[in-house]
Amino acid sequence: MVDELLFFMEVLVGGLLAGTMYSLVALGFVLIFKASATFNFSQGAMVFFSVLAFCGFMQDFNIPFVLAFILAALLMVVVGLCTERFVLRPLMNASEDTVLMATIGLGYVLEGLAQAAWGVEVRRLDLGIGDFPVPWIADNLKLFISALDITAGLVAAIMIIGLFLLFKYTKIGLGLRAVADDAGAASSIGIPLKHIMLLVWSAAGVVALVAGCMWGARAGVQFALVDLALKALPVLIIGGFSSIPGAIIGGLIIGAVEKVLEVYIGPFFGGAIEGWAPYVLAIFFLLYRPEGLFGEKIIRRV
Amino acid sequence: MSNTSANILDIKNIEVRYDNVILALHDVSLKVPKGKVVALLGANGAGKSTTLKAVSTMLASERGKVTNGSIEYDGNTIDKQTPSQMVGLGMVQVLEGRRCFGHLTVEENIISGAYSRKLSKGDINQELEKIYTYFIRLKERRKSQAAFTSGGEQQMIAVARAMMAKPKMLLLDEPTMGLAPQLVAEIFNIVKELNTKEGVSILLAEQNTNVALKNSDYGYIIETGRVMLDGSAQSLLNDDKVKELYLGISKKGRKNFRDVLKEESLTKKSN
Numbered sequence: 155m156v157d158e159l160l161f162f163m164e165v166l167v168g169g170l171l172a173g174t175m176y177s178l179v180a181l182g183f184v185l186i187f188k189a190s191a192t193f194n195f196s197q198g199a200m201v202f203f204s205v206l207a208f209c210g211f212m213q214d215f216n217i218p219f220v221l222a223f224i225l226a227a228l229l230m231v232v233v234g235l236c237t238e239r240f241v242l243r244p245l246m247n248a249s250e251d252t253v254l255m256a257t258i259g260l261g262y263v264l265e266g267l268a269q270a271a272w273g274v275e276v277r278r279l280d281l282g283i284g285d286f287p288v289p290w291i292a293d294n295l296k297l298f299i300s301a302l303d304i305t306a307g308l309v310a311a312i313m314i315i316g317l318f319l320l321f322k323y324t325k326i327g328l329g330l331r332a333v334a335d336d337a338g339a340a341s342s343i344g345i346p347l348k349h350i351m352l353l354v355w356s357a358a359g360v361v362a363l364v365a366g367c368m369w370g371a372r373a374g375v376q377f378a379l380v381d382l383a384l385k386a387l388p389v390l391i392i393g394g395f396s397s398i399p400g401a402i403i404g405g406l407i408i409g410a411v412e413k414v415l416e417v418y419i420g421p422f423f424g425g426a427i428e429g430w431a432p433y434v435l436a437i438f439f440l441l442y443r444p445e446g447l448f449g450e451k452i453i454r455r456v
Numbered sequence: 457m458s459n460t461s462a463n464i465l466d467i468k469n470i471e472v473r474y475d476n477v478i479l480a481l482h483d484v485s486l487k488v489p490k491g492k493v494v495a496l497l498g499a500n501g502a503g504k505s506t507t508l509k510a511v512s513t514m515l516a517s518e519r520g521k522v523t524n525g526s527i528e529y530d531g532n533t534i535d536k537q538t539p540s541q542m543v544g545l546g547m548v549q550v551l552e553g554r555r556c557f558g559h560l561t562v563e564e565n566i567i568s569g570a571y572s573r574k575l576s577k578g579d580i581n582q583e584l585e586k587i588y589t590y591f592i593r594l595k596e597r598r599k600s601q602a603a604f605t606s607g608g609e610q611q612m613i614a615v616a617r618a619m620m621a622k623p624k625m626l627l628l629d630e631p632t633m634g635l636a637p638q639l640v641a642e643i644f645n646i647v648k649e650l651n652t653k654e655g656v657s658i659l660l661a662e663q664n665t666n667v668a669l670k671n672s673d674y675g676y677i678i679e680t681g682r683v684m685l686d687g688s689a690q691s692l693l694n695d696d697k698v699k700e701l702y703l704g705i706s707k708k709g710r711k712n713f714r715d716v717l718k719e720e721s722l723t724k725k726s727n
Binding site: 246247251309327329331332334335336339340341343344345346378 | 468512514516517518519527538539540542545548549550551554555557559560564568569571572614617618620621659
């Protein structure tokens with residue numbers, strides 16, 4: 155009985171921590187969705203682009219770890235700058251659908267650029283954190299939990315706290331929230347949309363880099379990272395597209411639910427339900443709570 | 457032309473098109489003297505909002521363009537400026553329909569108006585206190601989410617927010633839309649106060665002709681994108697045509713707009 159409970163705890167905690175990896179990817183989407191009400195289809199490509207550049211700087215140019223990370227982060231700011239200048243500004247008055255299509259195109263450009271610059275082979279990314287159980291926890295709590303998962307959890311926690319403080323207490327954060335509510339009114343009182351767009355795209359780029367590092371360390375830096383965008387979709391539907399805490403909680407729920415279902419219900423379906431169980435959950439949310447758990451309800455006075 | 461410097465805003469014969477095709481303004485000229493309140497009156501679709509947006513350069517975000525004429529504001533020719541640059545020059549538009557940031561608190565809404573100014577936390581609090589002396593009602597509700605405040609309060613938030621940018625000139629687009637008469641009076645009192653105490657020049661678009669003229673110095677009446685009539689507020693209030701068409705009062709007693717139109721078409725035919 156105790157063993158079973160321990161096993162359940164292990165599955166649950168493992169799932170929750172793995173979920174933070176989804177949260178990290180979803181976070182990038184939320185940032186951009188808040189400012190421009192657009193689902194950024196290029197987020198997956200940004201993850202791939204940023205982490206591949208990071209690997210490239212380290213492995214092809216022998217730049218030390220920290221410096222390479224900073225360079226990659228700066229590169230993502232440049233990507234944000236170019237996106238604002240060459241994609242968003244010309245489409246300033248276009249409909250949200252047009253911007254959505256443009257992000258798909260941007261995704262292809264980033265994928266192509268990344269592969270042209272750094273090649274197509276799968277790269278190994280070593281963060282110095284192993285993807286194996288931490289001995290101390292295994293000995294004392296009898297739970298087998300990966301060090302990488304724990305790191306991802308910590309990183310996600312730091313990022314959410316940082317972003318929360320940025321949005322709640324800084325001037326540009328207030329500007330962003332104002333733009334998220336009503337871009338037209340925000341511009342009428344002198345909040346320059348340009349700066350806000352630049353901020354969110356750069357921030358989303360850096361978040362993509364962090365997510366890419368975590369996923370790259372686990373699964374190798376490869377083209378398949380682009381499809382992470384699809385994993386973030388159910389997370390966003392459950393958490394709410396416009397909520398940062400939602401992205402985190404949504405990721406945790408997806409992570410935990412998919413692992414627990416896989417272990418306890420999976421065998422009845424012949425296994426491998428991890429792949430689609432989150433989408434089933436997402437469909438239930440779409441039916442009964444379309445704004446997600448934390449999504450901003452459309453407030454209407456009656 | 458003799459004393460252009462006395463006017464903070466001088467619009468000369470502007471023509472405005474949307475999407476390069478739809479002609480919204482044919483020929484609008486108007487002046488706002490420094491420190492005065494000027495009313496821009498007309499029915500729905502007459503071109504009031506378009507005129508204001510041409511001045512604040514908000515037109516561009518709606519694919520509109522000034523295709524003829526010129527706009528002079530405080531010594532600057534308005535051409536390719538962005539709305540945020542115009543705010544920097546001291547011109548702020550309060551958009552039609554209030555447009556508060558619903559998820560922000562009342563106070564956050566007001567503070568967001570100071571975005572274009574480089575103020576310290578202390579300065580912002582000082583400015584806030586000053587703003588609250590005009591909008592006493594908002595002080596009580598400072599911590600509420602703006603979306604849950606009443607229509608009148610939302611209009612006050614919108615004006616207070618604009619005032620935080622320390623404007624020389626305010627463009628108010630239908631500030632009394634959908635408000636009860638008592639609130640209309642309250643809003644206009646505040647507007648008048650801001651005008652006299654803060655020296656803000658005001659261009660006011662309104663459908664509520666009577667109240668607007670009673671609170672203005674000068675008025676322009678536009679119809680289908682043209683200025684039809686202008687004059688001091690007092691002279692417009694006493695003008696028979698204005699009384700008939702916009703105030704619903706005629707010598708023969710009250711009548712409605714349709715009767716006036718019918719009469720007009722009859723006289724045209726007989727001519």
